[in-house]
Amino acid sequence: MQDKCGLFFCSYRAESALFPSGFQRACLAAFLLALVIIPLGINSYYVSILCLMNIAVIGAVSLNLLTGLCGQISLGHGAFFGVGAYTAGILAAKGVPFLVTLPASGAVAALAGMAFGLPSLRLKGIYLAIASLAAQLILEYVFLHWESMTGGSNGLMLMAPEIFGLKFDSDIKMFYLTLAVAALTVLAVSNITRTRPGRAFVAIRDHYLSAEIVGVNLFAGKLQAFGLSSFLAGVGGCLWAHYTNFITPEQFNIGLSINYLAMIIIGGLGSVLGAVFGAVFLTVLPEALNAVAALAGQMLGGDPTASLAALKGGVFGLVLTLFLIFEPDGLAQRWRMAKAYWKLYPFAH
Secondary structure (H helix, E strand, C coil): CCCCCCCCCCCCCCCCCCCCCCCHHHHHHHHHHHHHHHHHHHHHHHHHHHHHHHHHHHHHHHHHHHHHCCCCCCHHHHHHHHHHHHCCCCCCCCCCCHHHHHHHHHHHHHHHHHHHHHHHHHHCCCHHHHHHHHHHHHHHHHHHHHHHHHCCCEECCCCCEECEEEEECCCHHHHHHHHHHHHHHHHHHHHCCCCCHHHHHHHHHHHHHHHHHCCCCCCHHHHHHHHHHHHHHHHHHHHHHHHHEEEEEHHCCCCHHHHEEEEHHHHHHCCHHHHHHHHHHHHHHHHHHHHHHHHHHHHHCCCCCHHHHHHHHHHHHHHHHHHHCCCCHHHHHHHHHHHHHHHHHCCCC
């Protein structure tokens, strides 16, 4: 077996490795080292953006597992994210350690996701999307009206997480915590795609009748996808709750679900790397618009903040539309083309 020039494999295991060459492993090590070092030299504002980026990566990668790999459209991912956040808040208030709270938040979100994923055997496409939208609305109602547990519109306060006596009470500490969980999430989902359940997800997405004929259990496969995706969303929600230290129902509305859906569309459906690209892109985009507004204010005078607030929604929709028209395979496809260009340079083919 041969991949690119000079790279040969003696087994299928070697060929299916995530990073088959030493060069790729060295690039990954250098990238991770840069991620660890860079926050030490920037101010806390930019570190906070990196923290939000890490949490967005967890949410986008988890939704990509359900929608991109298994083909199950979900408009309720923000609500499952909220289930994890509220579970973390409730358990933290009872004094449960963070290392227990983190997987417990994922487990409760997974149960919620599987419960609302039950109609997935009968529904598909736009009908499943409407069913998941119902899940979003129901869970939002629960967040707002189950005041004895969620605090209702007053929300819940949380303290900074603590692991073995180390308190993550600053942006830089939270960055390393969220980075570690985001890296584990990306690694886990990347490995799931190479397993038997992962290949079953892709078969269900590509043609569910063919998948059923070759022995794939559609109901179990779809429920597994809902469970795994919601588990990771719950973990992301737990980190979000502990990072912001305060959660309210409006943080987990339909806008958050659409935001995550936009991330995986812009990044590239079905690609783990694409989900990461989409999460980074849509986290940086509002900050770039703020920078443009500040620059416009300096050049033209006045305060363009009010105009910018209305402009953000328009820019968001415009970017999404342009990606759907000109690059439907997302940023991941652009990344593959850039790598192919440098690999083949100076030859066109």
